[in-house]
Amino acid sequence: MRVRIWGTRGSYPVAHAHMLRYGGNTTCVEVEAEGHCIILDAGTGLRMLSEALQRLPAQPRQYDLLITHTHWDHIIGFPFFAPLFDPNVSLDIYGLARTQSSLRTTLAGALSDPLFPLQFDDLRAQLNFFEIGAGSEFELGPVKVRTALANHPYRALAYRLETSRGVLTFIPDTGPFHTVLFGEQRIEWAGQPTARSQSELRELAAMKEAILELAYGADWLIYDAQFTDAQYARFPHWGHSSASQAREIAEAAQVRQLILFHHDPHRTDTELDQIVAKQQSLAAPGLLVTAAFEGMELERRP
C-alpha cells in the first residue's frame, strides 16, 4: 500500500509563492495497492494525478473514487480527470447517501448548464455510483474500507483503508465534537460551540467514538487542521479543526503518524513549519506530527 498526496489545501486553491512547498491544490489523495488505484476526493490535486497518470507507459483501466462530501473544494478537479474521457475506463464512485439528491445528480449538476459546457452523459468512461453511509464496510481489491461520519455541515464521510501493508485513515473535514453541526436540515447557529441537550451529547459521544475507532492504530491519520485555535474560536460552526485538536484525536487513537491536512488558504509554508514543530513538541511519545505537502509519499517500511 502506497499513499501519494496530490492536493492538501482546504476551501479553495491558492497560487502563492509562500505556499508552494505544502502546495496550493485542494484535497486529493491516491492509494495504490497491488495495482489497484483508489482516489480519495477530487479536488484540484486530481488534475495533477491525472497528468502523472498520462505519463505512465500503461494506465489503469479501473479506478475507485471515494468522496468524503461534495463541497466544491472536494470535487472541483473531477472534470479534469482525463480517464473520464476514455471509453475503456471504469470508475466506481462512492459517496454519502443523502435524501436531498443522489450522488450522481449532484455530480451531474456540476457538469451541466450554466456551470459547464459538457453534459454528464458526454463522459466516455463507465461510471458506477455507490451511495453508502456511516459504518459501511467493503473491499476494493486487497483494501478493506470502513466509513464513519465526520462532524461537518451537511455531513461528510471519513474513510479507513486497511491492508496487511498499512492503515490509512482519511478525515479531511471535521469539527471537534463540542456541538453537533447541522446535517440535512440547517440549524441556525446559536453562537456557542456547546451541546444543547442530553441527546446531542449522546450523539457527539457516539460520533467521536466512531471517529476514534476509525483512526485507531493507523499508520497514517490524515486529519483536518484548517484552523489555528484562535480561528476555531471565531468560526466554530464551519466544521473544521485546529492542529491541536487534530493532535488530541491522533493521541487518543494511538496513531503512528499524524498528517495535518486541509490547510487554510492563507497559511504560509513558514507558518505550517511552526505549527508542525509546536504540535510535535506537545505530542505524546511515539506520535510523529507532520503536515501534508504536495508530492508526499507514505509507505510502510518492510
Place this chain on the structure above:
Amino acid sequence: MKVRFWGVRGYVPTPDAAMLRYGGNTCCTAVTGDQGELIVLDTGTGFCMLGDELMQGEFGRGRGTLTLLISHTYCIIFSVSLFPVSCIFPVIALTSMALIVLVARYRWSTTVCSHRSIRRFLDLLISVLPIASRPFLLNHSLLVN
C-alpha cells in the same frame, strides 16, 4: 481610472512554481475610478487576494462598497486531445466560491449587476452556503435581460 489585475489564469488555478510570475489565480480585475469607486470584473480566485487587501481598509470596518460585474458563469474555450470539449467548470465554481467566501466571511454589502440567469445562479449558490447563518447582504441590481 486605475486598473489592476488580481487573477489572469483561465480554466483552473495553477499553483505551480513555473507559472507564478504571470500568476496562477483565475480571472479578477479591479477598476478604481477617480472618485474612489470600485468596480470588480469577475470573481475568480484572484478575488480572494483582492479581498484580503480590501479588508485592510474600509471593508475591514464593515463600510466598503463595490460593484461586481460578472462576464459569464460558463463558456466553451478550448479543446485539446485529452478533452474533447473544454472544461471551464472549475473557473465558474471557483469564481462563485471566492465570492461567497468573501461575502460570508466579511459581511460585505455587495451589489451584483448581471444577467438574470446569473442572478438565479447566485441565489442558488447562496441557498447552499455550507454555514449556518447568512450574515450578509447581497443586493441584486438587474441591468440586462
